Structures are given as C-alpha cells and as structure tokens.
Amino acid sequence: MYVAVKGGERAIRNAHRLLADKRRGPRNLPDITLEQIASQLALSVDRIMAEGSLYDRDLAALAMKQARGDLIEAIFLVRAYRTTAPRFGFSEPIDTSKMSIERRVSATFKDLPGGQLLGSTFDYTHRLLDPTLQGAEIEQAARADVTDEDRPMPRVTDLLAHEELIEGDGEAEEGAEVGDLTREPLSFPAERDLRLQTLARGDEGFLLGLGYSTQRGYSRTHPFVGEIRVGMVEVEIEIPELGFTVSIGEIQVTECQMVTQFQGSAKAPPQFTRGYGLVFGQGERKAMAMSLVDRALRAREFGEDVVAPAQDEEFVLSHSDNVQSTGFVEHLKLPHYVDFQAELDLVRRMRREYEDRTADEGKEAAE
C-alpha cells in the first residue's frame, strides 16, 4: 500500500547537520576566524555591510562564515538581524568633504587641490595569478605604512560648482523628511532619496549590468568620473536632550560623483549634471554603477524620454534587491504540486479536445 512521504522534520534536521559539517570542512585544517575574514577578505565583508545595510564588520564576517562564503546568503543573514534591531535615532548627514581620505581619483582633471591619491587598488595590477600567495608563511607581503592624507581635499563637484558649471547638491527643503524604505513601503513615483537608498542596498551585479547598459547607448549620459573617494567619515547624531550633536564613531565609505551631460533647456542654461553613488566600505565598482543608474533614473527630472531599462524607475527599484530576488527565484524549488496538478488537468483536457477535433477533421476529409 502507498504511504505518503513523511518525516520532513527529520530530513530538515539532517540537512542542516550536513550543512554545518560542510561549513567546517576538513578537520585537519584550522577553523577560519572572524578576524581573518574581516581583515583578509575585507572587500567581501564590505559588500555584505553595504547590501546588508548594516555597518558592522564583525557581524558581516560572522554572516560570511555562516554562509560558507555565499555573499547573498550572508547579506540576507545581516538583513534579517538588522530588521529586529531597535532604532535609537537618525544620524546627521555625513559630510564626505571632511573625509579622512584613503584613496581619491578624478578622471576629469589632471591635477586638482589635494591631488590624486591611488591608495590601495587593483587598478594597474597585472592580473597574473600570484604564486607567492599560495603558501601562507612563505612570503610576508611588504608592509606598507598608510597615512591618511590630512591635506584638504575639496570635492571636485564643489570646485566645478564655483563656476556654476555643474548643478548643486540636491538640497532638500528645510524640514523635509528623508524617506526610509525599511519603514514605509516604496510607492511610485519615488523621490531621489528613496531611489538612492534602494540603489545603495541594491545588488552590485544587477546595478553593474544596468550601469553598463547606459554606457552602451541604453540611455547614454556621457559620464565622467568627477571623483571617487574612499575613506573614513564621522557619524554624528543629535541628542535632543542636549541640543547638540555628538560623534558616535567613524565609518568607511566609498563615494562616486559621476559628472554627466545636460544640454540645458529653455529655462536652464547648459550645465553638467550628476549621478551619485555611496556605499559602506570600499566598493568602487558598486558606487560607480550606482551613480550611473542614479543619473539614468533622473530622466523625469530633466524631461528626458524614458526609453531604456536603467531609466525605468519601477523596473529598476523593484528588482535591485538581491534578498528579494533570490527569495522569489529560489522559492520555485518549494513544492508546487497542487498548482501543477491543476495545470496537468487542463493540459490533458485540452489535448483530448485537440485529438477529438483532429479526428473529426480527419473523418470529414475522408468523407
């Protein structure tokens, strides 16, 4: 006699035990420490913080270890933790012009006040696998002393603004509330604050593809990297009881200001416009892609025709979150046999009708 499959509970328990075993890997190898992950796989940790929207290196490293290095799974772990954390307040806007700079490049000016500072970068490395990294203790990498640059480094966009060649920073009106899509559901059309928040949390790969598409002509904006800067900024919070702001610490961020074209209109003289990208940690690729997509999404504001995917606000914002997309794509592996049974029935019925019909036609043709 047929007996329905049972024991889901035990199967799940066993699967999770196996997962824990695989995560640990061969026992003759040392267990990887969170400190090692946070320091030696720092860019993965940065991405987890950025898309997990939680600035906490230790938790991001823990999530990475728990997720066996699967970044989207780690981002998901961090998000699920973040959503339960109580909210004590909101920080003041960070001031990136006061950043203590680790890296700063501009593609628009050969030299500029404060100069260019390469910092640590993959740029200009020869992408040749480095055998010296194979054995951990063989070759100690040369120590490099890093001193944060203290000389003033005004933002390139501020320099251009003196001549009014570029639009100003998007100043919010006095008392305007900044939206938060983690507290209010997104509705359309969405303003730039919510768009930027969505992009900052958005999947790097998705935004990279969209940003790339704008370069290939799907909403071309003639972008120039005005500036990319990476460094530490202070986070300040206003304490209502005290009536002034206090610093609660520093965070590392990457900012990209993309300078883009605008022809001007009947009302406004020609002027450069901007796309903006900002992410936690060092994440240049993401910040750049974000700035391209931000600019493309401003089509409505500049009266540009919405013709390309990157300009389509609802399309971009609804599909950029990898926790959402991975959940829904992967849910297809859940049982669907009830729906499938309904479809089977319909297809069988329609095939019978089709066969009856063709049989009838065959008979008629014979007659």
Next chain:
Amino acid sequence: MNETAAIDAKDAAPVYNFAYLDEQTKRMIRRALLKAVAIPGYQVPFASREMPMPYGWGTGGVQVTASVLGPDDVLKVIDQGADDTTNAVAIRGFFEKTARVATTTVTEEATVIQTRHRIPETRLGANQILVYQVPIPEPLRYLEPREVETRKMHGLAEYGLMHVKLYEDIAKHGHIAATYAYPVNVNGRYVMDPSPIPKFDNPKMDDCEALQLFGAGREKRIYAIPPHTSVVSLDFEDHPFKVQEFSEPCALCGSRGVYLDEVILDDRGGRMFVCSDTDYCERHRPEDGTAPVAVWEEER
C-alpha cells in the same frame, strides 16, 4: 508564559520578542490588517520586514501570523494542503520556537491556520483565522507589470483588461487557462488574487465563516476577506466558472469531492490520486485500514 522567547534553547542569546517581530512592526502590520478588513480585497501596502526565512517562502504569511498570534492560540501550518511538507514544518517550528504556541495538525482544533496553496477541506468556523502566503498579490500584474497602472485600475474599478484576457483564453483554447490563482471579485468591488490555490478551492472563500488574511512579504501587501463576504470567481455567462473534478476518489480514504494529488508510482504510467489535505485524509480513512487503492491507468 514569557513575552520573549529564546530563539535557540541551547544558546540563551539572542533573545527575540514573542513571535519574533518587534512590537513596532507588529503595530504597523496590525494597523494594515484593520484597514484590510475594512476594505475587503484591497491590497494595503505595508513596510514588510526581512524575516529569517527567504522572501517567497512565506514571509508575508509569517508576518501576519506573528502579528495576530497570542499565547492562547493553536497554530496549524500547511503547504500544499499537508502539515508535513518541509516548508510547513519549518514555519511551524519557527513559531514553536519564537512564540511557544500550541500547534496542531487537526483543522478543527486550530485557531490560526497558515497556508500555502490550499484551503482545508474541513469547513472553517467563526473562531478561526486563515492566513494565506501570497507570492504575487496583484491579480492584474501579468497583464500590466506596472504598479502605477494597476493601482489606478483598482482605484477606478477598471477591470476590462482582465475580462479581455480571460475571454482571449476562451477564444484561443476553449477554456479560461487559469487553473490556480484564479481571480475573484470581492464584495462586488475589488478584483483579488486568491494566492495560488487551485480554483477548486475558490468557492470555499465565499461567505466563509472564518476571517481570511493574506500576506505578501516581498511585494509588501496585506489584504483580507472578512467572514460572510461575497467572493465571486470571474466568469462569463456562456462560460460559467467550473471547478476541477476528479473521476476517482482518494485512493487512501475514498473521499470524493476533495482535491487530489497525483502520485506517480512507476515509469509505466502507473499513478494514483490521494488527498492533498493530509489531515482530512487521515481522519477519513476506513477503520479497518482496507481503503480501496485505485491505480488510475492512462486512458488509451
């Protein structure tokens, strides 16, 4: 009963609130639920949270359940009609851990039933709440992908597009091709997606004694059907709505008029049909255990 529950018995920390969600989130969801009940079939936007399970795996239903659940509730969780499918087991375990509520597989004993893809065969009562997990809450989404547009259509009760689509199906296939997530009109006003239940279950929603709540986590929508509310499956005079009929009874309990799963027995076309509602099936088996096993052979 404590207001907090440790998520892991072994490890006292971290400690989460009763039923996992923080109180502010619950209040936000509860306000949305009250509006949803006041406007049957209308999708109320809510600030859905990331849950410790993936979007698309029941996060909307879980948030609704977590917001209605109290310490005296008895919870049942089903997926595809069954209490023992893996995702149902995982969600039931989640609430056992975070809310320490009593759980059951017996439909009549439950005060809150969370479901994916089915309505139980047992008639629901006035003391029960049925919580549906919803993947895509917008019935018009496959016809018009833009929220801006579909919201307008609902605002104006402009559902012509849906009728055109259904009629095109009839013209092309001789049938309305929707077999699950079959659209309904609620209280004569809103066209609503009943979640991917088979259309076999649609009639159970109409004039139901129980309160029906729908949660779509990824899409951030909550909607509801109060008890005794008219729920009409869309159809046409010349093509009235009809539910799927099975020619055989359940091979295990012999029940007719219930929804059946098709089980493939071998690679020669051998198959059997058994109740999708495992609780109903188990409690309708003949006492002597000699249920007729009908193996359905493909008609040739």
Next chain:
Amino acid sequence: MTGATQADTYSGGFRQPVFDAQGVFRVALDALARPGRIMPLAARTKPPRPMPPLLADILSALADQDTSVFLCPALLAKAPSAAGWVRFQTGAANVKNPAEADFVVASHPENLPPLSQLSPGTPDYPDRSATVLVAVPGFDGGLPVTLSGPGIKDKIAFSPDGMSRGLWQQLVANHALYPRGIDVIFVAGEAVVGLPRSTRIEIGEV
C-alpha cells in the same frame, strides 16, 4: 507639570505590553471583521479620568510615533492630562486638526468633529484614512439601525446610545464614499463594536 499629573502620565499603561497589545488588537480585528457584534474586552489601562479606558487600550495597542492622534476638545477639557498620557504611552503625536489624524478619539458621539472633515483616504490608497474611536454610554437604547455587508450574515440590528440621527446620516454618507471612508470602533463599558466603511447602514429597525 505638577507631580500629580506626571504620575498620571507615566502610570496606567499596559502591564504586559506584548500580550495586552495583542489581546486588544485581536478583539479590534474581530470587531471590524464582524460589524455590529458586541465584543467583550476587559480594560487593561488606567488613563487619566474620565477618559474611557478602552479608548486608551486601543490607542496603546495601535498608535505609535508613526501615527497621529486627535483627542476631542471635550475629553481634553475634562481630562487635561490625557494628551500627555497618550503621547507618553504611545509616542503618537497629538494633532489639533482632526483632518490630519490617523486616530480620532471622542468621549461621546456628540464630541466628534464632522466626519466629512476626517481623512477618507484616496481612490488609489483608500487605506490612508482615519480610524474613529468613540465611547458611547451603552450598546442599547439608542436610535436603532440595521447593518449589512461584509462580516455580517444577512443583517444585524445595532442601537448604541448617544448616536443622533444626524450622526448616523453622516455614517451613511461615509459608506457612500466606499472604498474610501473612515472606520469606526465604538466602546462602551467593557465591550467594543466595529463599524467599518464597508457596512451598509439603514436607519430604522430590521
């Protein structure tokens, strides 16, 4: 602020915030899901007198910093510390203009602002509408009305005390806005009755 009102403000809230809020919400949900039915609800809060405790219970369960509350001037005149109590216990902002309020609270139907002033939501977002919490002297003895619609099997009679014909007419007009409109929860003693916008109201007996 005097010592006495401070004590008023900081005490009298939910004793078990998680379970109290859940218990009150479930009854409110049931009340709006089954309009016209009298749902028992034991009061859990002790707000400044003479604010009816069930009004304070429902606010404590549902209002917070993301919502705004309008307390009718008659209630504030009799219980001046009620505003501070609601503010402290829920975090909700008190607003002077009922049109801006998510929750409109009145200690008697006569003290309600004209319902047409309250937010009925928009055609695209009918959920962005006010919820009215109003205390009545009792659930019988008033002008009888007959209710029907979602949540009601056939029809149900309802005759809360203190409701004038004019106010019922305003509620009839509210239903005519459907799917826009306000939703009402009546409280009296230790019970509540829901009246969502979806309910059809006929003034007169069944």
